[in-house]
Amino acid sequence: xxELICPAGTPAALRSAIDAGADAIYCGFNDETNARNFPGLxxxxxxxxxxxxLAHGRGARVLVAINTFPRASAVDIWHRAVDDAVSAGxxxxxxxxxxxxxxxxxxxxxxxxxxxxxxxxxxxxxIAFYAETFGAKRVVLPxxxxxxxxxxxxxxxxxxxxxxxxxxxxxxxxxxxxxxSYATGKSPNMQGxxxxxxxxxxxxxxxxxxxxxxxxxxxxxxLSEPAGYPTLCKGRFSTAQGAGYIFEDPVSLxxxxxxxxxxxxxxxxLKIEGRQRGRAYVESVVRHFRRALAALESGSEADIASLKxxxxxxxxxxxxxxKTWR
Amino acid sequence: xxxxxxxxxYNWAPERWRDFYLRIADEAPVDVVSVGEIVCSKRSPFxxxxxxxxxxxxxxxxxxxxxxxxxxxxxxxxxxQTEELASVxxxxxxxxxxxxxxxLAGRPHAIGPFVNIYNEASAAFHAAHGAKRICLPxxxxxxxxxxxxxxxxxxxxEVFAFGxxxxxxxxxxxxxxxxxxxxxxxxxxxxxxxxxxxxxTLEQQDFLTINGVQTLSHTCANLLGEAAILxxxxxxxxxxxxxxxxxxxxxxxxxxxxxxxDDVDGGNRRLATAxxxxxxxxxxxxxEPGHLYHRARSGDMQxxxxxxxxV
Numbered sequence: 001x002x003e004l005i006c007p008a009g010t011p012a013a014l015r016s017a018i019d020a021g022a023d024a025i026y027c028g029f030n031d032e033t034n035a036r037n038f039p040g041l042x043x044x045x046x047x048x049x050x051x052x053x054l055a056h057g058r059g060a061r062v063l064v065a066i067n068t069f070p071r072a073s074a075v076d077i078w079h080r081a082v083d084d085a086v087s088a089g090x091x092x093x094x095x096x097x098x099x100x101x102x103x104x105x106x107x108x109x110x111x112x113x114x115x116x117x118x119x120x121x122x123x124x125x126x127i128a129f130y131a132e133t134f135g136a137k138r139v140v141l142p143x144x145x146x147x148x149x150x151x152x153x154x155x156x157x158x159x160x161x162x163x164x165x166x167x168x169x170x171x172x173x174x175x176x177x178x179x180x181s182y183a184t185g186k187s188p189n190m191q192g193x194x195x196x197x198x199x200x201x202x203x204x205x206x207x208x209x210x211x212x213x214x215x216x217x218x219x220x221x222x223l224s225e226p227a228g229y230p231t232l233c234k235g236r237f238s239t240a241q242g243a244g245y246i247f248e249d250p251v252s253l254x255x256x257x258x259x260x261x262x263x264x265x266x267x268x269x270l271k272i273e274g275r276q277r278g279r280a281y282v283e284s285v286v287r288h289f290r291r292a293l294a295a296l297e298s299g300s301e302a303d304i305a306s307l308k309x310x311x312x313x314x315x316x317x318x319x320x321x322x323k324t325w326r
Numbered sequence: 327x328x329x330x331x332x333x334x335x336y337n338w339a340p341e342r343w344r345d346f347y348l349r350i351a352d353e354a355p356v357d358v359v360s361v362g363e364i365v366c367s368k369r370s371p372f373x374x375x376x377x378x379x380x381x382x383x384x385x386x387x388x389x390x391x392x393x394x395x396x397x398x399x400x401x402x403x404x405x406x407q408t409e410e411l412a413s414v415x416x417x418x419x420x421x422x423x424x425x426x427x428x429x430l431a432g433r434p435h436a437i438g439p440f441v442n443i444y445n446e447a448s449a450a451f452h453a454a455h456g457a458k459r460i461c462l463p464x465x466x467x468x469x470x471x472x473x474x475x476x477x478x479x480x481x482x483x484e485v486f487a488f489g490x491x492x493x494x495x496x497x498x499x500x501x502x503x504x505x506x507x508x509x510x511x512x513x514x515x516x517x518x519x520x521x522x523x524x525x526x527t528l529e530q531q532d533f534l535t536i537n538g539v540q541t542l543s544h545t546c547a548n549l550l551g552e553a554a555i556l557x558x559x560x561x562x563x564x565x566x567x568x569x570x571x572x573x574x575x576x577x578x579x580x581x582x583x584x585x586x587x588d589d590v591d592g593g594n595r596r597l598a599t600a601x602x603x604x605x606x607x608x609x610x611x612x613x614e615p616g617h618l619y620h621r622a623r624s625g626d627m628q629x630x631x632x633x634x635x636x637v
Binding site: 069070071072073074075096097098099100102103119120121122123124125126128129130132144145149152171172173175176177178179181182183184185187189190210214216217218219220233235236237238239240241242243246247248 | 397398399400401402404405408409423424425427428429440442443444445446447448449450451452463464465466469470471473474491493494495496497498500503504505523524525526527528529530531533534536541543609610613614615616617
């Protein structure tokens with residue numbers, strides 16, 4: 001059966017994920033070494049040690065994400081994160097930076113290493129590079145691939161593949177996007193944040209609400225429309241060719257209906273996005289996919305509650321997995 | 327300090343593309359020229375026939391030529407294309423995706439600005455695996471640039487110094503999406519925008535530029551005012567990225583300022599004339615939002631924090 005990999009932004013969310021049936025939980029330290037570096041989120045060293053022990057006691061694994069790109073002259077902060085995650089008993093480290101993979105492979109040769117989605121390894125040759133050079137055992141595939149492409153990559157791949165099945169959706173190749181830092185000075189690669197709340201403003205106007213990021217208007221909503229969060233690539237813009245959601249509608253990924261395709265493609269693990277989300281989200285989404293996987297296993301129809309309340313803009317997409325735009 | 331010319335990022339008509347490089351060969355004071363379609367593999371066949379002649383002309387003009395690889399490689403065709411590029415005898419390849427790195431297997435190569443090198447450890451890894459030139463990602467601040475350049479003295483460190491700044495790459499084509507076309511049947515509508523398509527906010531703030539699967543800044547990077555401090559920081563090359571303007575003149579302006587024939591203010595005035603109507607930016611280098619422009623003052627050369635200002 002495919003593994004279910006679940007997000008945890010706090011020790012409490014980690015416990016909820018285990019209760020709901022997660023095979024593994026991914027989480028990070030409460031600093032700039034991980035790509036969900038939001039205030040009040042993530043694990044202290046002590047919390048990480050205790051959470052890993054707790055998870056192991058319940059038969060679950062913990063994958064520690066150290067997936068930003070170390071800042072020049074401060075690489076030792078990231079090295080310490082790697083050393084501490086290893087000594088806390090992490091089952092795998094999820095890394096994006098080549099220098100950090102090199103360090104980990106040399107310093108901790110027995111530590112299991114996963115290639116982060118932030119590395120944007122989008123084909124078997126790139127994956128083979130990570131497997132051959134650093135002994136990577138698994139790659140998290142970017143969300144730019146269709147199911148047939150995932151199948152082809154997995155068939156040829158030098159290591160296991162893990163794919164996102166639910167949650168926030170990058171429409172740009174992950175780890176290769178500076179849109180956020182162009183508008184705000186803060187980027188996923190460097191600070192572990194995208195479209196950070198510190199740079200968001202909402203302004204009430206006579207016709208509704210206007211949301212901005214770093215001074216750029218990202219969207220406008222009518223009086224009867226709910227005002228969504230101004231994630232840069234999900235905004236409404238205008239061009240000489242027309243206006244609207246130029247990059248992507250404000251939707252979340254939901255690949256529930258594609259699980260059979262993923263399994264037949266040889267995918268090892270399914271990943272749920274959302275370390276920044278609360279316990280209720282983690283619990284509901286994990287239970288949903290646990291049931292869907294059980295149904296897939298037994299060949300029965302899944303009786304699946306709607307995940308709509310947990311999707312961005314209350315709408316979902318199959319993303320690139322079904323390339324209707326190709 | 328060298329000047330290098332990055333690859334043309336936009337979908338120019340093939341003859342225009344060829345003539346652009348022939349003129350660069352004859353007239354532009356650049357040391358290194360990167361050639362090849364790196365944004366969209368669908369465009370490549372149009373230029374393929376012209377590449378040998380362009381490379382030959384550039385080389386006989388004394389320029390070093392780099393064959394630049396695709397930024398995003400996912401299709402079988404794109405993998406094959408990348409592999410073929412890496413196998414070209416005697417050529418120096420500019421790697422824009424690690425796919426290409428494996429095929430090169432340690433042979434000398436250049437690294438383009440689309441490979442994530444944010445620190446000295448990653449730079450050292452690439453240097454140890456055959457990188458001779460590294461163009462750093464445009465979002466890197468000066469402090470990082472300086473640390474990296476110092477850590478790899480045998481490698482030529484380059485920064486993105488002129489042109490709209492590449493910010494993102496996607497599997498989805500936004501030109502096709504805007505024209506309500508499928509990517510596989512895109513009719514190459516991006517050719518209508520040889521300098522990219524302007525994207526505004528709903529309140530008509532100029533914001534970004536669309537180039538097929540690529541998104542760039544609306545502003546034009548201009549590090550003319552930082553050339554001296556970059557030189558002090560052991561940066562060995564400045565990259566000029568082709569826009570729909572007189573790139574020979576752009577190269578001359580940079581060369582003139584680097585060689586002391588013109589000052590920064592004079593150079594900036596000439597740049598604004600050569601590429602009019604597009605605001606400058608250098609915020610990334612000063613660890614600020616990338617769209618901002620800090621006007622260089624004489625004090626900047628000693629590392630004094632610059633002042634935010636207009637063009």
